[in-house]
Amino acid sequence: MANTSPLQPGDEIELEITNIAHGGVSVARHDGRVVFVADAIPGERVRARVTEARKKSFARAVTLEVLEASPDRRPHVWPEAALERDPEERAGGAEFGHIALERQRALKAQVLAESLQRFAGVERDVTVEAAPGDDEANGLGWRSRVRLHVDPETGAVGPYAARSRTIVPVESLPLAVEGVNMIAPLDEPMHHLVSIDLIAPSADDPRMLITAEEDVARAGENDAVRELVGDREFLVRAGGFWQVHREAPEVLFTAVRDAVIALDEAGRVDAGAANLDLFGGAGLLAAAMAEAVGPALKVTTVEADPGATDDAAENLSELVGALAVTARVDRYLADLLAAPAAVRDRFRRSTVVLDPPRSGAGGAVSQQLGELAPANIIYVACDPVALARDTATLLGLGYELGPVRAFDLFPHTHHLEALAVFTRV
Numbered sequence: 001m002a003n004t005s006p007l008q009p010g011d012e013i014e015l016e017i018t019n020i021a022h023g024g025v026s027v028a029r030h031d032g033r034v035v036f037v038a039d040a041i042p043g044e045r046v047r048a049r050v051t052e053a054r055k056k057s058f059a060r061a062v063t064l065e066v067l068e069a070s071p072d073r074r075p076h077v078w079p080e081a082a083l084e085r086d087p088e089e090r091a092g093g094a095e096f097g098h099i100a101l102e103r104q105r106a107l108k109a110q111v112l113a114e115s116l117q118r119f120a121g122v123e124r125d126v127t128v129e130a131a132p133g134d135d136e137a138n139g140l141g142w143r144s145r146v147r148l149h150v151d152p153e154t155g156a157v158g159p160y161a162a163r164s165r166t167i168v169p170v171e172s173l174p175l176a177v178e179g180v181n182m183i184a185p186l187d188e189p190m191h192h193l194v195s196i197d198l199i200a201p202s203a204d205d206p207r208m209l210i211t212a213e214e215d216v217a218r219a220g221e222n223d224a225v226r227e228l229v230g231d232r233e234f235l236v237r238a239g240g241f242w243q244v245h246r247e248a249p250e251v252l253f254t255a256v257r258d259a260v261i262a263l264d265e266a267g268r269v270d271a272g273a274a275n276l277d278l279f280g281g282a283g284l285l286a287a288a289m290a291e292a293v294g295p296a297l298k299v300t301t302v303e304a305d306p307g308a309t310d311d312a313a314e315n316l317s318e319l320v321g322a323l324a325v326t327a328r329v330d331r332y333l334a335d336l337l338a339a340p341a342a343v344r345d346r347f348r349r350s351t352v353v354l355d356p357p358r359s360g361a362g363g364a365v366s367q368q369l370g371e372l373a374p375a376n377i378i379y380v381a382c383d384p385v386a387l388a389r390d391t392a393t394l395l396g397l398g399y400e401l402g403p404v405r406a407f408d409l410f411p412h413t414h415h416l417e418a419l420a421v422f423t424r425v
């Protein structure tokens, strides 16, 4: 299709940055068209290079020079991702690293509030809470899991660039915990590998999982590592899911526990009902539910990865009423909905925690949940737009949105974690 845009990739333009959008980019306008601009801050005036202009309605650009800086602009925390570099060679994964931490959190809060407003018609003021220790460390040293990629030609190891799959060699990983930095092979070429996962468990030695060109699996991915949450130990497969910020397991455990306690105090929790921890991983949030209501809790974790289910069974073995099931959540819920009414009725008093991957639970799962009609749904979300869309579905199915909390568990990136409590009216 012919490009009717007056803007072309490669054009350099001056832009007034007016707002923030989902995805870590700022918003400007040029000749009436929206431009999403990387590496800027709302309130700034920048010179930017157009990187994409195929669509009539919007274009994309990347900041080359700041003409009027925000008072919240800081030297980038990662030199290899800084503005001084060619945009093609800026490392990815720290797209807010040039912004003061407080302002990063304010921008994330704004994106969450605007998403809830736009997709679900809900007005909420949210504060994005810092994780313990992050302010003191300027938001550095938190990532306990990092994936690096290997350049097939040179063997160079590094993260992808911000806007491409080019591998950017780096001297350090400032967002990562010390254990990850200790073992990161940043200056050795690693021929014949595809990627390297660096893992620094809180109660075990750091380790490296390598994926070779011919491999499907990563060496060592099924080794168990130990993670501590408070004084509770969890076994987790090295290659399985675990919350990435060193404080995230404790922050989310506590937030879910407190949300369940508040629901319990309102008389809405039934420990003996068919409670669920959906997308349950190694059972972290089922354990939080049990901490709130006691070891008699009846709860089933549902998780697609069989290794994680095995870990959940082990981690929840002290709870006699806990069951870990390997299933896709949508199929599991479809089976429940097809069950006789007497079985389905057991869910009307239950509390469901769900913590889906970034794509969110999705309309189908939210719809199924609405039909199952549990008393309470505690939704842990790492994508504000997915949460807002699923909120709209749940509100339409007879739920009320209670407290919404948000946590800065990904400093120097645009990501945030949110927790929303829904109660059946």
Ligand SMILES: C[S@@+](CC[C@H](N)C(=O)[O-])C[C@H]1O[C@@H](n2cnc3c(N)ncnc32)[C@H](O)[C@@H]1O
Pocket (backbone or CB within 6 Å): 241, 242, 243, 279, 280, 281, 282, 283, 284, 285, 302, 303, 304, 305, 308, 327, 328, 329, 330, 355, 356, 357, 358
């Ligand atoms: C964000 S993690 C949450 C894990 C756990 N709640 C925790 O905090 O450690 C999402 C989990 O959902 C699992 N998952 C992804 N898609 C799934 C699906 N369709 N059905 C069941 N589990 C799924 C992933 O394997 C992963 O363990």
